[in-house]
Amino acid sequence: MSVNDNLLEVKNLTTEFRTDNGMLTAVDAVDFSIGEGETVCIVGESGSGKTVATESITGLVKEPPGKVSGTVELEGKDLQSMNKKELRQVRGDNIAHIFQNPQEAMNHCYSIGWQITEALQVHQDVPDDEARKRGIDLLERVGLANASARFDDYPHELSGGQKQRAMIAMALVGNPDLLIADEPTTALDVTVQAQILKLLNELQEDYGMSILFVTHDLGVVAEIADRVVVMYAGKVMERGDVFDIFEEPSHPYTQALMECIPDKGRETDGIPGTLPNPYNTPDGCRFAPRCDHANEDCTIGDQPEEIEIERNHEVSCVYYQSGYDSSVVRDSELESDSSSTEMGATDD
Numbered sequence: 319m320s321v322n323d324n325l326l327e328v329k330n331l332t333t334e335f336r337t338d339n340g341m342l343t344a345v346d347a348v349d350f351s352i353g354e355g356e357t358v359c360i361v362g363e364s365g366s367g368k369t370v371a372t373e374s375i376t377g378l379v380k381e382p383p384g385k386v387s388g389t390v391e392l393e394g395k396d397l398q399s400m401n402k403k404e405l406r407q408v409r410g411d412n413i414a415h416i417f418q419n420p421q422e423a424m425n426h427c428y429s430i431g432w433q434i435t436e437a438l439q440v441h442q443d444v445p446d447d448e449a450r451k452r453g454i455d456l457l458e459r460v461g462l463a464n465a466s467a468r469f470d471d472y473p474h475e476l477s478g479g480q481k482q483r484a485m486i487a488m489a490l491v492g493n494p495d496l497l498i499a500d501e502p503t504t505a506l507d508v509t510v511q512a513q514i515l516k517l518l519n520e521l522q523e524d525y526g527m528s529i530l531f532v533t534h535d536l537g538v539v540a541e542i543a544d545r546v547v548v549m550y551a552g553k554v555m556e557r558g559d560v561f562d563i564f565e566e567p568s569h570p571y572t573q574a575l576m577e578c579i580p581d582k583g584r585e586t587d588g589i590p591g592t593l594p595n596p597y598n599t600p601d602g603c604r605f606a607p608r609c610d611h612a613n614e615d616c617t618i619g620d621q622p623e624e625i626e627i628e629r630n631h632e633v634s635c636v637y638y639q640s641g642y643d644s645s646v647v648r649d650s651e652l653e654s655d656s657s658s659t660e661m662g663a664t665d666d
């Protein structure tokens with residue numbers, strides 16, 4: 319595969335923060351790529367570094383206290399070497415963000431219509447009446463009922479789902495090549511969440527854009543992803559095509575996340591244990607302290623190198639290195655099912 323197949327190529331992305339408590343590495347040598355028209359999901363528990371990773375891509379991390387290194391190439395152009403003005407241009411023309419909380423991302427003092435036309439007129443020299451017409455078209459396109467009547471509404475007059483739709487409209491104004499959506503549906507109820515995911519899928523078909531979607535919910539990943547990057551404590555644990563990830567989750571962390579998908583017919587309290595202290599991450603695999611399969615080799619050295627276990631499917635786990643028996647973790651889904659049932663029984 320040549321580099322040109324990818325719209326975005328992220329290599330060795332590392333983001334550190336200098337804080338009062340010392341240095342914290344939120345994103346640690348992360349690699350991934352996004353093809354044209356493709357949806358890539360970053361999934362992982364809260365605090366894994368998903369937001370920092372996406373914000374590092376477009377220069378949204380404040381430096382200092384942050385420090386971003388590595389390379390991020392958009393159609394072969396290195397974003398890391400761009401100055402603030404050039405990056406702002408990229409954020410306007412090529413990459414758009416939608417955030418988890420539209421409340422924060424929207425300006426409360428202006429009507430949604432004003433904000434959309436403003437964004438439109440930054441990109442293109444269009445007269446006011448034409449901008450208004452296009453703004454209303456966009457709001458209709460994102461499924462805001464009564465778009466022309468709602469155009470002059472202020473953000474507080476809209477429901478959460480309506481605001482999220484208006485945010486998506488604003489993001490689409492510049493016809494971006496890449497839409498970065500950071501947990502855009504987490505604050506919404508399930509029905510509205512499903513509608514927004516469906517809308518993103520449709521918009522992607524119409525506009526041909528790529529999407530980088532952040533979520534902690536593998537259920538959402540199943541709805542929207544072509545490819546998946548599983549992050550834990552700043553590191554990539556596993557990545558691959560969505561089909562392979564769901565058919566054969568190969569890192570114990572991915573398997574544990576699978577167990578947390580609510581509609582598997584069993585209630586779940588999430589993965590037992592907590593993320594490591596980000597100021598003092600463990601040696602070896604970051605997940606080892608919570609992993610049922612961890613042996614001594616899992617707790618020494620660096621995070622294991624990612625190993626390609628099949629085409630485009632990589633796993634960072636000691637058990638896939640030569641000399642180990644990967645079947646211990648590969649075939650563990652059934653085992654862990656029965657052991658967790660047993661644990662549940664003892665807990666009662």
Ligand SMILES: Nc1ncnc2c1ncn2[C@@H]1O[C@H](COP(=O)(O)OP(=O)(O)OP(=O)(O)O)[C@@H](O)[C@H]1O
Nearest residue numbers: 335337344363364365366367368369370371534596
């Ligand atoms: N400005 C900052 N200064 C210091 N540490 C930060 C800063 N921003 C994020 N972090 C830390 O970086 C780590 C990763 O945070 P991040 O917000 O990327 O997690 P996340 O995976 O997006 O979680 P969530 O699902 O809760 O949104 C956390 O330990 C967080 O406390």
Ligand code: NI
Nearest residue numbers: 368369370500
């Ligand atoms: Ni986040």
